[in-house]
Amino acid sequence: MVTGLLSVVGIGPGAEDLLTPRARAVLQAADVVIGYGVYTEMVRAWLPGARCIDSAIGEEAERARASLELAQQGKRVALVSSGDAGVYGMAGLALELAATMDPAPAVEVVPGVTAAQAAAAILGAPLALDYATISLSDALVPWEQIERRLAGAVAAGFVLAIYNPTSGRRGHRFAQALAVLRTHLPDDTPCALVRDASRPGEHSAIVSLGHLIDAAIDMRTIVIVGNSTTRVVNGRLVTPRGYAMALMSHTGDAEATDITGQPIVREAGA
Amino acid sequence: MVTGLLSVVGIGPGAEDLLTPRARAVLQAADVVIGYGVYTEMVRAWLPGARCIDSAIGEEAERARASLELAQQGKRVALVSSGDAGVYGMAGLALELAATMDPAPAVEVVPGVTAAQAAAAILGAPLALDYATISLSDALVPWEQIERRLAGAVAAGFVLAIYNPTSGRRGHRFAQALAVLRTHLPDDTPCALVRDASRPGEHSAIVSLGHLIDAAIDMRTIVIVGNSTTRVVNGRLVTPRGYAMALMSHTGDAEATDITGQPIVREAGA
Incomplete structure (x- = not known):
């Protein structure tokens, strides 16, 4: 009996040593690896056997459907997402489409280290307490809902990890998001950005x-x-x-850098 | 010159194949591995060389301080956290304590797959859109703040990943949290629980x-x-x-199980 399987695989933020052994094993056992070209390019070198299919960004539904059809035909298919496959990744779409097929191909999800976690580790430990993850992409979600979530999360005291902060086509959205945040938070609130976390050209900065x-x-x-x-x-x-705070009161306060008025507190490239 | 280093290492949710190669390499290169006994037990078998020091739960500050003092003495020290070292882990405490020491030992953070991501992958893709991570432990955070965050996050439309939902000593807190959630969400809201994600005895269930x-x-x-x-x-x-939703309207709706009135929709053990 032919038993295909679609594995939706989180390949982590980019560095080869942040890809889990489970993800690597699934990729290496796959008959076909499918993904947005930037991501298949990251894993292609480690996959001498598997056939790689690149797909353009924006073609998520077509890519998920093609992956499922190959699994339905008995192939072992790995559909790759960067970071975690379930965080703004392809897992949900694949599961939803699979349910519309007869017979429905088997689908498994392989988790990975997310971009937010990789960024946080580079910066220190900004996500050490309750935090919310939010995407500013309004291609699929109404902007009003995004603004409502931004305001709600910071009003409730969550740290924010913001994905997809801007793009050419929606350059104004990040400014709009900042305006929402600045109505709830003081301008000296410590923030940070990490570009290409764990990839070549990695860059980080802490800013107010x-x-x-x-x-x-x-x-x-x-x-x-x-x-x-x-x-x-x-x-x-x-x-x-x-x-930590309780402890600091006994041991003397840690050196806290005052970031007010400084455009960039620390900047690092790798 | 002696150069010590404290690496705060996320060992992932438990399964050996969800530990990243970077985390494994750091653990294997360490002179000393320190952590809560349950976690050091998970990694001890892979570490023939390193000395392991178990520490009791609740002794986080002492553990971080001991780790930093060994690094100050020139040792390569790995302080382990389950999941990601920066998510309710030891990274922040280590960084804060390091800043009070002279000379301050070097500290690096090695990210890992979090429990929430491992749980989500087992369940399907519940964290595929904006979500908030919250701990119900009131040992370090006032309960009123936790309730405010619960209410704020669900009112703003975030999916919630709840850590430390209960313990013997605060068994009433989970019921109190549910009461807050039920004032904002209908009783048929799909929820799920995963116990021991990716560990022996893993168990999951989807419930309303x-x-x-x-x-x-x-x-x-x-x-x-x-x-x-x-x-x-x-x-x-x-x-x-x-x-996915846009697509479903073209292809016919996926089979959506009605979970109302069913105590447990799906239950699985591994």
Whole structure:
């Protein structure tokens, strides 16, 4: 009996050593690897056996359908997403489309390290307490809903990890998002950006909310917005948990850099 | 010159093949591996060389300080956290304490696959759109703040990933959290729980919000609370992105299981 399987695989943020062994094993066992060309390019070198199919960005539904049809034909198919396959990735779409097919191909999801986590590790520990993940892409979600979520999350005290902060076609959206954030948070709120986390050309900077508008930000950038407790400690961005704060009162306060008025507190490239 | 380094390492949710190669390399190169005993136990078998120091839960500050002092003495120290080291992990505390020391030991953070991502992959793709991560532990955060965040996140339409939902000492807190959620969300909101994601004895179930109170939930369980668009598709929990919904209107609706009135929609053990 032919048993195909579609594995939706999170390949992590980019560095080969942040791809999990499970993801690598699935990719290497696959008959076909499908994905947006930038991502298949990242894994192609490690996959001497598998056939790679590149697909253009924006063709998510076609790519998911093609993957499922190959699985229906008995192939082992790996559909790759960067980061985690379930976070703004292809897993949901594949599961939904699979349910419309008869017979429905088997679908599994292989998790991965997300871009937000990779960015946070580079910066320090800004996501150490409650945080919300939000995408500014309004291609699929009404902008009003995005603004409502931005406002709701910061009003409730969550740190934000912002995906897809801007693109050529919606360059004004990031400015609009900042305007929403600045009605709820002071301009000296510590923020940060990481571009190409764990990839060649990686770049990070810690900036205040008031200066975030001047930072170079594109689709490949993750933006972190701190909450009222987030602070810069020795050039790292940290959102303390309670015990750290309790402890500091005994040991003397850690050196907290005052970032007000400084456009960029720390900037690093790799 | 002696150069010590403290690496705060996320070892992933538990399965060996979800530990990244970077994390494994750091653990294997370490002179000393320190962590809560349950976590050091997970990695000890792969570490023939390193000395392992187990530390009790609740002794986070002592553990971080001991790790930093060893790094200050020139050792390569790996301080392990389950999941991602920066998500309710030890990274922030280590960075804050390091800043109080002279000379401050070098600290790096190695990201990992979080429990929420591992749980989501098992369930389907519930975190595919904007989501918020929240811990119900009030040991370090005032309960009123946790309630405010729960209410704010669901009112703004975020899916929730709930960490530390309950423990012996605060068994009433999960019921209180559910009461907050049920004032904002209908009882048929699709939810799920995963206990010991990717570990031996893994167990998952999809239940409605109204029935979540009857589910077996403890500290090792991740609870996912859907938003108004989250649904059950062929036994998997999915929060659709816009294009999937747009597409469904062309291809005929996917089979959506009606979960209202059913205490447990799907339950699985591994």
